[in-house]
Amino acid sequence: MHQNCFWSFQIKPLFLRKMIVTQQHIGRKRNLLMRYKSVMEEFNKHDCRIIPITVIHREYIYPKFHISRDTLYRILNTPIDDELHEINQQQPTLFD
Numbered sequence: 001m002h003q004n005c006f007w008s009f010q011i012k013p014l015f016l017r018k019m020i021v022t023q024q025h026i027g028r029k030r031n032l033l034m035r036y037k038s039v040m041e042e043f044n045k046h047d048c049r050i051i052p053i054t055v056i057h058r059e060y061i062y063p064k065f066h067i068s069r070d071t072l073y074r075i076l077n078t079p080i081d082d083e084l085h086e087i088n089q090q091q092p093t094l095f096d
Helices: 016-045 055-063 069-076 080-090
Strands: none
Touching: 016 055, 016 069, 016 080, 055 069
């Protein structure tokens, strides 16, 4: 429609945009892993040798975290501490 549109914002150079995306990606990944860690702490409070995982999910995990059973299985198979260590080596937080 408007062939001669002028955008009032400046486009950042490509290397700056990639740097910003990388920092955001690292932050999102760190937050996801910290949430996974919280889910694992709640899961480990209950003995999965006696209580089935589906019951632990239904009674304790879902009411608190609102995640699906598939997501719980994904969390159980994620090496959380290793990935957190790797991310913290890439870019430490303000509190490290």
